[in-house]
Amino acid sequence: MNSSTSQTDTSQPDLKDFETAHRSQVGVTRFVFAFSIFLAIAHIYINTIGTLPELWVSAFHFSGFGILCALLIPAHPSLLKSKTALIIDTLMIIALAGVTLYIVFFEDALYARGVTFDTGDWIASTVAILLALELIRRTSGWFIPTLIIVALTYVVLWGQWIGGTFSFPGLSVETLLYRSYFSTDGMFGSISRISWSFVFMFILFGAFLVKSGAGDFIIDLSRSLASKMIGGPGFVAVLGSGLMGSVSGSSVANTVSTGVITIPLMRKAGFPARFSAGIEAAASTGGQLMPPVMGAGAFIMASYTQVSYVTIISVAAIPALLYFLSVGFFVRVEAKRSKVIAVEDDGPTVKEVFKSGWHHIVPLAVLVTLLVQGFTPTYAAGISILAVIFSSWLSRHHRMNAMDILDAMVQGAKNMSTTAVLLVGIGLVVNVISTTGVGNTFSLMITGWADGSLIFTLILIALASLILGMGLPVTASYIVLGTLSAPALYNLIAESQLIEIMASGALPEAAKAVFMLVDPESLSKLAVGMSADEAALLLSQVPSDFKGMLLDQSLGAETIAMILVTAHMIIFWLSQDSNVTPPVCLTAFAAAAIAKTPPMRTGLTAWKLAKGLYIIPLLMAYTPLVGGSFEEMVRLTIFGIIGLYAFVAVMEGYLEDELNLLSRGLLLIATIALLWPGIHFVWQLIGAALFFAIFLKGFKSYPQTSA
Known part of the structure; x- marks a missing residue:
């Protein structure tokens, strides 16, 4: 391949x-x-x-x-x-x-x-x-x-x-x-600087991986793992695109390289053509959300936030997993509804794939190990390139010789050429934004238009990302939008967390000194807690010059850093929507060309299937999905998975069987209980129980007839 x-x-x-x-x-x-x-x-x-x-x-x-x-x-x-x-x-x-x-x-x-x-x-x-x-x-x-x-x-x-x-x-x-x-x-x-260091080294690493045969290994592994599942070929697309995207970082290239295999497989199994193209487009878009490369976004995010690259990719993993699961739920629902049959696959088994291609895991293991040990990403990528060469010699079929090494260098340089000139040119725009202060002005305008509402701020950023994405590539769109709107989003998320602390009566003593200057009578309420509305009103009286100090004293440096990462991660996620949202959705158009389906209708299908691009950023904004404690992450992940499945069922009107109006309404309630921020744990349990009750009621055996 x-x-x-x-x-x-x-x-x-x-x-x-x-x-x-x-x-x-x-x-x-x-x-x-x-x-x-x-x-x-x-x-x-x-x-x-x-x-x-x-x-x-x-x-x-x-x-x-x-x-x-x-x-x-x-x-x-x-x-x-x-x-x-x-x-x-x-x-x-x-x-x-x-x-x-x-x-x-x-x-x-x-x-x-x-x-x-x-x-x-x-x-x-x-x-x-x-x-x-x-x-x-x-x-x-x-x-x-x-x-x-x-x-x-x-x-x-x-x-x-x-x-x-x-x-x-x-x-x-x-x-x-x-x-x-x-x-x-x-x-x-x-x-x-990011372009000639991090981005180039990882593009070169990806070129060496592909030249060593890792692309074939990824597709074979995906087929062996997922082909026998309900809707197996669809899961091959989801899994294959996720794995390929984790090293390639390009949604269009991901679609073209994996789609030529996965879309015909889905069509053969009985999936509708437009749905097959939409799944490939949605899954390939998710490749840019999957560590370690993330379409250069991880490196730029690390530079903007001054948070380590390893931290960025570690907190990005669970949201990316949730996204791919949300796409996978659409696959299962459609497979059930269309009665997709199992397709005979004479490809290698999982054991055979690992036996012949286990050495492809070695460079990735080397990369992760070096990053965790604290080595710089460029150094880790350089050593991992050497690991690709050495590990290929453990293979019988893809041993890299001198010409293969030169070819990988050539392909890596060619792949980098358009990215390099693009990022250098975008630097001119970023320079204007920082020189003129347009970024701060734009952030203040967003805050003013949204009237301090976090949800409206997210909607405005999503609309802006869609408009920018009609002409800018995703990475460039993120750079511009992050420069313009990240400060506003960061302030709103940080202030929402501060309001929760004030309402609970847990505000640190050092922070209370600021409120003594604003409203001395509020100290008694801050000691025992107050309503969220009262806390928001009190916070609005704090001069902007003091808010930064107040946030530092109340939240701490580590929490502040994670909030900043959250703001940038949300913007990066929302920047992906131009890949699958009409009228300009290049990833969906590429998939439509393979499936021979109408481009615009395929784009609408891909947009529906990629709804995780909007739901998961909401979870990031309102919950500690990025950088939370272990217990919080486990709870959010479990209920998030169930809630996303319930959401898909509500959208499609189908779970394990056709949903009547009552079942669909109950699933909507379950979805809200599972995904609504700040809802009590008991309600989440009730929502999960409601989902499983409807799921088991409609559960049917899957047809095993081979095509």
């Missing part, structure tokens, strides 16, 4: 097809091969023993992968096999090399002049931005370049023309170009 591990989460051109069609010259093809190997080795060196300045590395990262993009993707499809394309790309390659060399050789001269631009500085910085716009246009279309242009012109031009909260006095063009090109805030800032 040929699997892609591209980390981009947008509909990308097929780089192999472009290379074949566009680059007929043997010399260009050989250069791409050699240059890809050079980029891979250079980045491995940089991430292990290299000590170059970060600005230089970021510039090299952009230029290197920009050159690869220029060679792989033409400026326009009409220029395929055209000499004009070769001339254009040659000029781009020279310019890309020039913008890096200029920083290396002329950065000191700029500071020697007191950061005053000369002609060369103007040309180099302007050309660098134009190159980023063109490369992103080639790989992702016009939306992102347009967004970048709007952001840059806002800083120097039209921001001063508008009134209201978004008015900005403006910066000089020289200052903007300096911050965009020469500083570590713009193109070559933190997002670029």
Whole structure:
């Protein structure tokens, strides 16, 4: 099976097809091969023993992968096999090399002049931005370049023309170009650093895994584990996409690589075509939620929150598991309703799969062990790449030789090319947001529109993520939306927890000193507790300058960190909905192409099947699903699983049998009792009992006839 591990989460051109069609010259093809190997080795060196300045590395990262993009993707499809394309790309390659060399050789001269631009500085910085716009246009279309242009012109031009909260006095063009090109805030800032370190190393790790045969192992393992279950082929899609997504991190690539196997399997078993495509799309979308890669989201989240990568992926595991179970419940319900029969599968058994492919687990075990032991993700990924090579020699059929290693490097570099230029370009937008304070303004607006309501804030963020997702890939959408709205969401979640503490009378003594300044008479109530409404009213009287200190004293540093992670995790989850939500749902469209079903109707089906993308973030916001104690996590997981199954049954009107109106109503009550935040444990038990009573009432034996 040929699997892609591209980390981009947008509909990308097929780089192999472009290379074949566009680059007929043997010399260009050989250069791409050699240059890809050079980029891979250079980045491995940089991430292990290299000590170059970060600005230089970021510039090299952009230029290197920009050159690869220029060679792989033409400026326009009409220029395929055209000499004009070769001339254009040659000029781009020279310019890309020039913008890096200029920083290396002329950065000191700029500071020697007191950061005053000369002609060369103007040309180099302007050309660098134009190159980023063109490369992103080639790989992702016009939306992102347009967004970048709007952001840059806002800083120097039209921001001063508008009134209201978004008015900005403006910066000089020289200052903007300096911050965009020469500083570590713009193109070559933190997002670029994440790209050339964490993201590249894990994409390269994924490429080595696929080259070693791990993709076949994942699919074979999924088929051997799930094929005999009720709705087995559907569970193969869920399990296979989850496992593949855990290392690939790309929903579209996940859909294409696993869907060509799982969708025909589901169709053969009797699942409707549109449902089969929807399941694959929903399951592949979940691949970006599954540790350890999470579509680059885990690395960016760690950078934003300053919480360790290991902590991020550890708290992400249970929500991801709940999501895949929610998709699996749709599979079981549809299998029962459509009377899907067991399909004869002459594939290998679980024992045979492990016997022939157990060595594929070794690199993942090495990766997890190194991360848990405290090694950096880049170091862990580098050692795990070596583990892939060594463990492949334990196989009889997929022993990696020198050419396989080179091919894996080439594929990893190609997979990274579009992601690299995208993340570098998004750095320009992030720089504008931080420079102008638009992020804080947007957060205040969200808080104002929602009137302090957490649920309305979540709805607004979900709508914003859907709109952004129509033009931005998921990772870029998360970066932009996280920068804009994470502060507002963090404050609301933190304040809701503080209100609970105040209402219970458990506020620490140090925190009460703040309320002594606001309302001395409230101290007696704080000692014994008050209603949630009274606590909220009292908290609203605290000046904003004191709220940060109050939260620190009341909640503690560890809880504060987990709340920040929760806010970013929610935004990251909601950013995934553009994959399966019409009108632009690229993952669903990719699945529809395989299943030969109407794209938009397939998107609606995938959107229904991916409802966990909305329910589980609600649980994150209102419960300690992220970072709670062991007892809390066990309770939330158990009741969450039952509640999600009940929710699916209510939506479908079917559990183990057709549900009448009374049973459906009772299941709705059970769903609310199981998933409603803060509900008493006894009510959750009643809800679970109600669910199982209806489940057992409709339980029927599953048909065993083979197809």
